[in-house]
Amino acid sequence: MDSRDEGAPAGTSHQVLHPDQVKHLELIQGVVARLANNSFLVKGWSLTLTGGLLAFAAGSAGWPVAATALVALVAFWFLDGYFLQQERLFRRLYDAVRQPGGTVEPFTMDPHPYAAEVDWARAAFSPTLSLFYGGLGAAHVAFLVALLTA
Numbered sequence: 001m002d003s004r005d006e007g008a009p010a011g012t013s014h015q016v017l018h019p020d021q022v023k024h025l026e027l028i029q030g031v032v033a034r035l036a037n038n039s040f041l042v043k044g045w046s047l048t049l050t051g052g053l054l055a056f057a058a059g060s061a062g063w064p065v066a067a068t069a070l071v072a073l074v075a076f077w078f079l080d081g082y083f084l085q086q087e088r089l090f091r092r093l094y095d096a097v098r099q100p101g102g103t104v105e106p107f108t109m110d111p112h113p114y115a116a117e118v119d120w121a122r123a124a125f126s127p128t129l130s131l132f133y134g135g136l137g138a139a140h141v142a143f144l145v146a147l148l149t150a
Contacts, residue, residue, distance in 0.1 A: 015100040024107050028094045031109065035087040039080050043132065046076035050136065054143055063147045070140045077133035081124025086111070088118045 017025075053069035089111035096104045096114075123129070 017098070020106055021097060024097050024104075025094060027107070027109065028090055028097060032087055032090050032094070035083050035090065039083045039087070042076055042080045042083065046073055046080075046133070046136070050076075050140065054140070057143075057147065063144060066140070066144045066147055070137065070144060073133065073136055073140055077129065077137075078124060080129055080133070081120060081126075084126065084129065085118055085120045085123035088123060089114050092117060 050069040050073045053065050053072065057063065057066035057069065092114035093104070093109075093111040096102055
């Protein structure tokens with residue numbers, strides 16, 4: 001048994017990655033982490049801005065401000081969907097780079113060869129984003145209807 005396989009379960013072997021390959025994976029992981037952080041920040045801003053606009057609308061501004069809050073919420077949803085799509089693209093790139101004998105150019109950060117595999121609409125309407133923004137959107141619509149019927 002090779003020294004690099006010590007501790008591995010019987011019948012398995014581990015591919016040792018080249019140091020450049022490890023650095024490439026670290027760069028990609030950094031992008032994935034930033035995209036995930038951006039998604040988190042977008043969710044926070046969407047709650048803050050739309051909540052503030054709805055509070056303002058409830059006070060004296062009325063339905064036009066509430067409608068603006070709904071438009072802002074949809075814009076944040078689409079932006080968050082874009083970040084999730086980009087994150088998925090970079091995860092595909094990561095998977096390709098980690099494969100032994102891969103054909104990925106060293107240190108490339110172009111995830112677009114995987115674009116056919118990752119659809120923006122599927123990312124934007126994923127269960128997590130749909131539940132988060134769909135629930136907020138339903139609450140906004142109910143609030144808007146309540147303002148219009150009052």
